[in-house]
Amino acid sequence: MDQIKNWIIENPTIYSIAKFILIVIIVFLIIQFLRRYLRKKITETTARYKSQKTVEFIGYVLLVIISFSYFTGNIKDLTLAIGLLSAGIAFTLQELILSIAGSVYIFIVSVYKPGDRIEINGIKGDVIDVDSMYTTMMEIGQWVSSDNYSGRIVKLSNAFVFKGPIYNYSQDFPFIWDEFNIPIRYGSDVELAKSIVVDIASITLSEFTANSKAQWKDVVNKYYIEDAQVDPTLAITLTDNWIQFNLRYIVDYKKRRFTKHELNDSIIKAFEATNGKIILASTTIELVKIPEIKVDINK
Incomplete structure (x- = not known):
């Protein structure tokens, strides 16, 4: 022990470096232990990835503070160091913080709830679950025409409620306006059609009209909107x-899809029952004049 003490006294710089390396190794071991612990305990992929990255970032910031304190002897501006650490943590966890804040905002303001049909961040579907981190939707559209389910379940961060518009098909007024065109040939009985x-x-x-009238009155009373x-x-x-x-x-x-089918089917059957008084049109070409053709046949 006396020899070790004498060696330390004679080589203070080497001892100091060795002590610092030991501290760094201990910090790295703690980081790896926490990463493995979180990997086993957290089953959700995104949360597990973010938590591991957070531990890693905090560990590196801690190493910077330890290094500064170790080689300078003290931290004169401890408030600055703590502020930098807090800013780093906030930057790393900004998506997580926004997601939690978004979930609180969704529940308090009632932006949407399970059962609503919404479109957010370019994704349209029916909300099937809202938790503290994600909104889960059953997607509609994409390669499937009209408003049919595609079969994909989409998990969307609640942070998106702060990043763009949210289209709600069912909140306050669970009806939408739709339309389609019917081409009628010239000469048909227009009044009958x-x-x-x-x-x-x-x-x-009739059922949709009656129900929507009652609910539209509530919308007019709640919002600044005309009848x-x-x-x-x-x-x-x-x-032409x-x-x-x-x-x-x-x-x-x-x-929407079934109603449009029902209307089209009933209309075409009614038109066919008029015995030619009403004829559906299609694109036509009218030949105004045929050029004269002279044919000279020689024997």
Whole structure:
């Protein structure tokens, strides 16, 4: 022991470096231990990855502070060091902090809830779960036409409620306006066609119209918005090729595709029952003049 003490007294610099290296090794071992512990305890992939990165970052910041304190003898501006550490932690965990804040915002403000159909960050679907970190959605659309499920379950960070618009199909007013065009050939009985389309729309959409009127009054009372036309409306436009009927109507946001099919099916059957008085149009080409052709046949 006396020899060791004498060696330390004679070589203080080497001893100091060796002591510092030992401290660094201990810190690294603690970081690795915490990373392995978190890897085993946290099952969710993203949370596990972020927690490990956080431990690693805090460890490196701690090493910087220890190094500064060790080689200078003291930290004159401890407040600055703590501030830098806090800023580093906040920067590393900003997505996590935003996600937690987003979940609180979602529940307090009632941005959306499970069962709502929303579009957020370019993804459209039905909300099936909202937790402290993620919103889980059953995706609709993409390669599937109309508002059908694609079959993919999407997990979206709650932080996105602060980063862009959120389209809610069902909050306060679970109805949407839809429309489609019907081409009618010139020469058809336009008045008969109008009455058929309006009658079919009124009968088919009667339930949606009645329910939407009651709920639209609540929307007008709650928000600064004018009263809207919820009854089916028909607009007529004359084009180069046909008379275009535009039917606009209100429908339950989950029954849009089926309702459009039902309306089209009923309308085409009613038109066919008029025995040619109403004919659906298609793109046509009118040949105005045929050029004269002279044929000279020689024997």
